Amino acid sequence: MTSASHERIKGKATSYDVARHAGVSQSAVSRCFKKGASVAPRTREKILASARALNYYPNAIAQGLITKRSNMVAIIISNLTNLYYPEVLAELTQRLSVKGIRVLLFSLAAESEVDDVLDQVWRYRVDGAIVAARLDPGQLAAFADRGVPVVLYNRIGEGLPAASVCCDSTSGEHALVEGLVEAGHRLFGIIAGPADSYVGEERVQAAQKRLNQLGREAVIVRGNYDYESGDTCLRELMKITGRKLDALICANDLMAIGAIDCARINFEIDVPRELSIVGFDGVGPAKWLAYQVTTVRQPVRRMTEAAVSMLIERIEQPGILPEQRLFAGELLAGQSARLG
Amino acid sequence: MTSASHERIKGKATSYDVARHAGVSQSAVSRCFKKGASVAPRTREKILASARALNYYPNAIAQGLITKRSNMVAIIISNLTNLYYPEVLAELTQRLSVKGIRVLLFSLAAESEVDDVLDQVWRYRVDGAIVAARLDPGQLAAFADRGVPVVLYNRIGEGLPAASVCCDSTSGEHALVEGLVEAGHRLFGIIAGPADSYVGEERVQAAQKRLNQLGREAVIVRGNYDYESGDTCLRELMKITGRKLDALICANDLMAIGAIDCARINFEIDVPRELSIVGFDGVGPAKWLAYQVTTVRQPVRRMTEAAVSMLIERIEQPGILPEQRLFAGELLAGQSARLG
Numbered sequence: 001m002t003s004a005s006h007e008r009i010k011g012k013a014t015s016y017d018v019a020r021h022a023g024v025s026q027s028a029v030s031r032c033f034k035k036g037a038s039v040a041p042r043t044r045e046k047i048l049a050s051a052r053a054l055n056y057y058p059n060a061i062a063q064g065l066i067t068k069r070s071n072m073v074a075i076i077i078s079n080l081t082n083l084y085y086p087e088v089l090a091e092l093t094q095r096l097s098v099k100g101i102r103v104l105l106f107s108l109a110a111e112s113e114v115d116d117v118l119d120q121v122w123r124y125r126v127d128g129a130i131v132a133a134r135l136d137p138g139q140l141a142a143f144a145d146r147g148v149p150v151v152l153y154n155r156i157g158e159g160l161p162a163a164s165v166c167c168d169s170t171s172g173e174h175a176l177v178e179g180l181v182e183a184g185h186r187l188f189g190i191i192a193g194p195a196d197s198y199v200g201e202e203r204v205q206a207a208q209k210r211l212n213q214l215g216r217e218a219v220i221v222r223g224n225y226d227y228e229s230g231d232t233c234l235r236e237l238m239k240i241t242g243r244k245l246d247a248l249i250c251a252n253d254l255m256a257i258g259a260i261d262c263a264r265i266n267f268e269i270d271v272p273r274e275l276s277i278v279g280f281d282g283v284g285p286a287k288w289l290a291y292q293v294t295t296v297r298q299p300v301r302r303m304t305e306a307a308v309s310m311l312i313e314r315i316e317q318p319g320i321l322p323e324q325r326l327f328a329g330e331l332l333a334g335q336s337a338r339l340g
Numbered sequence: 341m342t343s344a345s346h347e348r349i350k351g352k353a354t355s356y357d358v359a360r361h362a363g364v365s366q367s368a369v370s371r372c373f374k375k376g377a378s379v380a381p382r383t384r385e386k387i388l389a390s391a392r393a394l395n396y397y398p399n400a401i402a403q404g405l406i407t408k409r410s411n412m413v414a415i416i417i418s419n420l421t422n423l424y425y426p427e428v429l430a431e432l433t434q435r436l437s438v439k440g441i442r443v444l445l446f447s448l449a450a451e452s453e454v455d456d457v458l459d460q461v462w463r464y465r466v467d468g469a470i471v472a473a474r475l476d477p478g479q480l481a482a483f484a485d486r487g488v489p490v491v492l493y494n495r496i497g498e499g500l501p502a503a504s505v506c507c508d509s510t511s512g513e514h515a516l517v518e519g520l521v522e523a524g525h526r527l528f529g530i531i532a533g534p535a536d537s538y539v540g541e542e543r544v545q546a547a548q549k550r551l552n553q554l555g556r557e558a559v560i561v562r563g564n565y566d567y568e569s570g571d572t573c574l575r576e577l578m579k580i581t582g583r584k585l586d587a588l589i590c591a592n593d594l595m596a597i598g599a600i601d602c603a604r605i606n607f608e609i610d611v612p613r614e615l616s617i618v619g620f621d622g623v624g625p626a627k628w629l630a631y632q633v634t635t636v637r638q639p640v641r642r643m644t645e646a647a648v649s650m651l652i653e654r655i656e657q658p659g660i661l662p663e664q665r666l667f668a669g670e671l672l673a674g675q676s677a678r679l680g
Contacts, residue, residue, distance in 0.1 A: 055485060057462040072444070072464075079430055083624075086426040090419055093447045102460060104412070105443040107433045120442060122397040124412075145395055227628060261629040284423075288567060289601040290630050 013056040022050035033058040073311065074121050074129040076106045076114060077153075080194070080225045081132055084254045085283055088153070091304035092130060099312060101127070108133055112196040115139070122146055128311045131155070134198050135162075149314035151307050154298075155198045161322040163314060165307045169199055169280070172296035172329040173206035176249065176278045179331075181214045182340020185247035185276060188218035189237040191259065193225050193251040200225070200251045203280055207249050219245075223255050230258020231266070238267065246275055247337070253279035253286040256293050260336055276337035282330070294334035299327050353396040362390035373398040413651065414461050414469040416446040416454060417493075420534070420565045421472055424594045425623055428493070431644035432470060439652060441467070448473055452536040455479070462486055468651045471495070474538050475502070489654035491647050494638075495538045501662040503654060505647045509539055509620070512636035512669040513546035516589065516618045519671075521554045522680020525587035525616060528558035529577040531599065533565050533591040540565070540591045543620055547589050559585075563595050570598020571606070578607065586615055587677070593619035593626040596633050600676055616677035622670070634674035639667050 015033075019026040024043055031037040032047045039047070050056070073096055075089065082089055093103050104124055106117040111133045118139065121129060128149040135143075135152065137159030143150045144160075152164035180188070188211055193200025204220065211218050221236050223229025230250065237245050250256035256279030263269040263277065271277055272294075279286060282297025306325050314320050333339060355373075359366040364383055371377040372387045379387070390396070413436055415429065422429055433443045444466055446457040451473045458479065461469060468489040475483075475492065477499030483490040484500075492504035520528070528551055533540025544560065551558050561576050563569025570590065577585050590596035596619030603609040603617065611617055612634075619626060622637025646665050654660050673679060 055482075057459065075445075079434065082430050082433075083426050086423050089429075090422050090447060093445055094419065094449070097447065097457075102464060103445040105415075105433055105445045107430065107437065107443075109434070117437075119397065124442065142395075227624065231629075257628070265629045284567065285625060288597070289571075289605045 013051075013054040015056070015058070017054055018047060018050045018056045021054055022046045069127055069315075070125050071100065072102045072104045072124065072126045074104045074106055074124070074126040075132075076108065076117060076121070076129060077132040078108045078111045080197075082107055084225055084252065085281060087283065087300050088132065088304065091300055092153075092308065095304055095308040099308065101312075110194070110196055111198065118142065121148070127315045130307050130311060134158070134196065147318060149311060149318065151311045151314070153303070153307050156324060157322065161324075163310050163322050163324075165303050165310065165325050166327065167199075167296075167298040167303060167329050168326050169202045169329075170206040172280065172331070173203050173249070174210045175331050176280075176294070176296065176337075176339075177207050177210040177214070179339030180247045180249075180276055180278070180337065181211070181216060183276070183338040184340070185338075186216070187241055187244050187246050188216055189234075189241065189245045189248045190218045190220045191230065191233040191237075191248065191250045191255050192220055192222045193255075195222065197225070197251075203251050218249070223251070225252050225254060227254050227258035227261075230255040230260070231262040234259040234262045235266075243267075248275060248277045250277065250279045253281045253283045253293055253295055255279070256295065256336065257285055257291050260291055260293070272335065272337045276339075278337045280329075282332060286332075286334075292335035293332075294337035294339065295332050296329035297332050298329050303327055353391075353394040355396070355398070357394055358387060358390045358396045361394055362386045409467055409655075410465050411440065412442045412444045412464065412466045414444045414446055414464070414466040415472075416448065416457060416461070416469060417472040418448045418451045420537075422447055424565055424592065425621060427623065427640050428472065428644065431640055432493075432648065435644055435648040439648065441652075450534070450536055451538065458482065461488070467655045470647050470651055474498070474536065487658060489651060489658065491651045491654070493643070493647050496664060497662065501664075503650050503662050503664075505643050505650065505665050506667065507636075507638040507643060507669050508666050509542045509636075509669075510546040512620065512671070513543050513589070514550045515671050516620075516634070516636065516677075516679075517547050517550040517554070519679030520587045520589075520616055520618070520677065521551070521556060523616070523678040524680070525678075526556070527581055527584050527586050528556055529574075529581065529585045529588045530558045530560045531570065531573040531577075531588065531590045531595050532560055532562045533595075535562065537565070537591075543591050558589070563591070565592050565594060567594050567598040567601075570595040570600070571602040574599040574602045575606075583607070588615060588617045590617065590619045593621045593623045593633050593635055595619070596635065596676065597625055597631050600631055600633070612675065612677045616679075618677045620669075622672060626672075626674075632675035633672075634677035634679065635672050636669035637672050638669050643667055 015029040016026050019029045032039045130151050132153040140160045156164045192204040221233045223233045259277050263271050269275050279293045279295040286293035286295050355369040356366050359369045372379045470491050472493040480500045496504045532544040561573045563573045596617050599617050603611050609615050619633045619635040626633040626635050
């Protein structure tokens with residue numbers, strides 16, 4: 001190939017260029033790159049050699065218009081989850097990529113901002129979506145109307161049934177609360193997540209309800225899922241309770257870690273002897289030697305695997321009915337709380 | 341609209357359906373959704389009302405085939421960066437999204453695995469790419485050949501000039517080394533990153549060179565950028581040096597944090613009085629009260645902003661020449677090292 005002919009098709013080789021180069025028809029080239037279509041072995045070899053020589057790649061987007069499959073899946077996730085629980089996106093992306101599916105990433109400033117991105121989700125004709133954010137019934141219906149299968153991650157369909165994969169927050173919080181009450185803790189504090197966080201609310205309500213059933217009450221303050229919230233919320237709780245707090249339940253591990261540091265370093269409180277602190281999630285830093293947070297670990301590998309396989313099922317069989325999969329979390333005893 | 345007619349077009353409203361519903365031509369509908377094309381105001385209103393009624397959205401992918409713009413940008417990043425420095429992806433995604441550009445995410449198991457995803461990058465006809473992974477000259481040339489602008493993030497073009505945004509690792513490591521030498525440290529250890537990590541190698545080489553210039557030598561072991569590596573590599577260095585190590589330079593903050601915990605908890609060493617430990621990056625946990633890592637903070641906001649604006653420039657003006665932008669990092673004195 002001369003440099004001039006190379007120049008002419010730079011970055012723009014089409015199936016027609018390949019057909020001309022290989023001395024075959026364009027439809028043969030097209031068949032050669034279509035799954036399951038038949039081409040004679042020798043023709044295929046010629047075409048693949050020409051494609052390599054011309055740097056030709058079939059246009060996935062144009063193919064998507066024909067096959068009605070874009071091989072793209074939207075992941076809709078909040079910035080906070082992204083930053084403080086990066087394992088979720090990493091695992092989902094890796095699992096989809098192994099299946100030859102690309103991730104179109106939508107990161108929300110707040111969980112309640114799904115509406116801002118849905119227009120874009122429709123426009124890109126994704127094959128499906130994994131949504132780790134709140135969807136109201138109207139938004140769920142919009143997915144159904146457009147025939148875009150959706151799997152909710154750590155949320156369930158509100159108002160409408162939907163395919164979902166969840167960690168069992170309720171049982172997890174119950175186990176933590178029961179262990180803390182059994183160990184004799186008396187004055188409980190709760191650091192909740194942002195008001196629009198589905199899992200945050202679920203966890204706090206479960207903890208509060210079980211505490212009440214066991215005859216305990218809790219002072220609740222609201223954080224933003226970050227390390228700093230653990231610090232500021234613990235200070236607030238200390239003020240409200242006159243430093244009498246002896247058990248603290250945090251809606252995620254990052255806030256528990258912030259509270260542990262604040263208790264030890266700012267208040268010189270012995271954790272867990274004087275104050276028990278528990279989290280939720282089982283993120284990387286919760287296992288660090290300095291913290292060893294008592295928490296509930298979400299089985300993120302099994303959950304992401306389930307989310308991806310449920311979505312692929314629904315892409316391949318659009319009529320399939322909703323299914324909820326609820327995974328038990330694992331109580332990690334850790335070193336940040338005394339449990340009975 | 342009756343339920344039957346709604347059913348008929350469920351999820352599939354086309355520009356022809358909208359045209360029929362609005363009583364206009366398909367080309368009027370097409371013009372209505374094309375930027376800069378003219379449609380009479382009353383016609384536009386009718387079309388928009390019909391589009392709303394039919395849940396019609398113009399197909400971004402089909403439009404992309406016509407305009408030659410997909411409004412998608414590939415971000416190619418390693419899983420490790422994703423997991424241990426999530427700020428980078430979060431900031432890039434948010435900044436692109438503000439510009440109306442979607443992120444097609446490619447997450448690599450190892451930096452050296454770029455080849456595995458390039459085929460997919462070409463197939464999806466992305467408008468450009470931000471690459472936080474190593475590209476060899478052949479891969480850089482492939483981007484140029486296909487007319488896909490690329491901006492390297494924390495890498496520079498190897499062999500070929502390329503647009504890039506970097507934090508100045510060399511000056512950052514020099515400042516750390518000079519401070520440690522001035523404070524009188526004698527026996528240095530270095531925990532390097534994975535062998536295929538561009539920034540990791542750059543940092544280690546810069547530290548080693550400056551140490552040698554100042555008449556010091558260092559024992560180097562290699563980690564994997566994670567917390568656990570900080571622990572295992574410090575144990576190894578302690579064995580090699582007969583526990584005489586008094587300064588430890590880590591290629592990122594996560595390994596520095598792992599080493600701090602290991603030193604304090606497993607070896608009962610006072611950090612920084614007996615052992616100074618420094619990191620690099622300035623990630624969230626480096627600021628936590630329990631660590632306050634002495635490190636160099638990358639100006640991630642300015643760097644991601646620069647990467648996005650450089651890429652958009654190159655998408656809009658394909659002929660623009662390569663530019664390298666090198667951002668100084670900020671030395672954070674912290675509490676994990678004694679600096680002179």
